[in-house]
Amino acid sequence: MSSSEDVKYREAVELSLRFCGYRERSKKEINTKLLSKNYSPELIEKVIKRLEEIGAVDNLRFARAFSRGKNKSNRWGKIKIRNHLFEKGLDSSEIEEGINSIDKKTYYEVLRKNIEVYTRKHSNPEKNKLVAHLLYKGFSSDEIFKTIEQQT
Numbered sequence: 001m002s003s004s005e006d007v008k009y010r011e012a013v014e015l016s017l018r019f020c021g022y023r024e025r026s027k028k029e030i031n032t033k034l035l036s037k038n039y040s041p042e043l044i045e046k047v048i049k050r051l052e053e054i055g056a057v058d059n060l061r062f063a064r065a066f067s068r069g070k071n072k073s074n075r076w077g078k079i080k081i082r083n084h085l086f087e088k089g090l091d092s093s094e095i096e097e098g099i100n101s102i103d104k105k106t107y108y109e110v111l112r113k114n115i116e117v118y119t120r121k122h123s124n125p126e127k128n129k130l131v132a133h134l135l136y137k138g139f140s141s142d143e144i145f146k147t148i149e150q151q152t
Helices: 003-021 027-038 041-051 059-073 076-088 092-100 104-121 126-135 141-151
Strands: none
Touching: 003 041, 003 104, 003 126, 027 041, 059 076, 059 092, 059 104, 076 092, 104 141, 126 141
C-alpha cells in the first residue's frame, strides 16, 4: 500500500470504529457508510476484514442485539425483525440465530403488551383491526390468535 492508500485505510478504519462505537453494526451498514464517503470497494473490503479481526464488527452479535432490542424497545415480532435483518445484509443463518436469541417469555410479554396498549387506546376495538395491527408489528397469526385466546 502506498502512503496515501495507507492514510485512506486508517481514516476509513477510524470512521468505521466511530460508526460502530454507539451501537452494533452489520457489515452491510459499514459498507454503505464507507461507500457514501467515496471509499473504494477494495479498501472497504480490507477495512471490514480488519474490523472483524479486532472484534469491532460481528454479524451474529449484531443480529442478536438487533433482535432483542427491536423486540423489547419497539415491540416488534419475529417477522418484522427478520425482514429488517435481511435488509441489513445478514444471511439466513445469522438471522435465525438473532431471532432465536429472543427470550420466549419476553417475546410473549411484548405481544401481550401490544394487545394491552392497543385495546387501551381504542376502547372496545374490532378484533380484525387489532389483528391487523399485530400483524403489522411482525407477529404471526398463530401467535396472535393463541395470545388473544389466552387473554379472554
